[in-house]
Amino acid sequence: MGEYGTGPGEQAIRTTVALDGDGTDIARARHLAAEFLIGARDEHGLRVSRRGVDLTQLVVSELVTNARKHAPGPVLMALRIDGDTVEVTVWDSDPVLPEARAADPGRVGRHGLEIVRAVAQHFEARAEPVGKRVTARIALTEDPSSGAVPRGRTR
Known part of the structure; x- marks a missing residue:
């Protein structure tokens, strides 16, 4: 489930999946x-916390939901571990870049981008020749002393 070797002495762990819109994508x-x-934790000894x-x-969930909701056609999702973060990239065919709305505690729903930006260390949305690419980077652990997820458990 991974691809290796992006730089001298560095190992990149990555995967990409096409989501076809059959209702189970998210x-x-x-x-x-x-x-x-x-898998990255078990096979490569990386520290991955439950919170990560x-x-x-x-x-x-938020990025794929937005892509399925606003763009026709397939969605591509790529995951790549870079040091102590995981980079989540979602591509869709809609060229309109997402914009965070002003905070409104009375608004029901439509808070996905606000949530992503609040929990991600980095967020970027870029126009592509076809559609757009949205990327968020999330810490794998809270800090070096955080507990890792026990083997075989995700929750």
């Missing part, structure tokens, strides 16, 4: 993200 993407992180897995699944 749950499937969340599950794949958890499997990816647990949970936040990654939250970000994946």
Whole structure:
């Protein structure tokens, strides 16, 4: 489930999946993200906290939901571990870049981008020749002394 070797002496762990819009995309993407992180921990000895897995699944859920809601056609999701973070990238065919709305505690729903920006260390949305690419970077652990997710468990 990974691809290796991005730089001298560095190992990149990454995966990409096409989501076709069959109604199970969001749950499937969340599950794949958890499997990816647990696999990185188990196979490569990386520190991955329960919080890191949970936040990654939250970000994946929000980004894939937005892509499915606003763009026709397939969605691509890529996950890449870079040092002590996981980079979540979602591509869709809609060229309109997402914009965070002003905070409004009375608004029901439509808080996904606010949530992603609040939990991510980095957020970026870029126009592509076709559609857009939205990327968020999430910490794998809260700090070096945080507890890792026990083997075989994601929650």
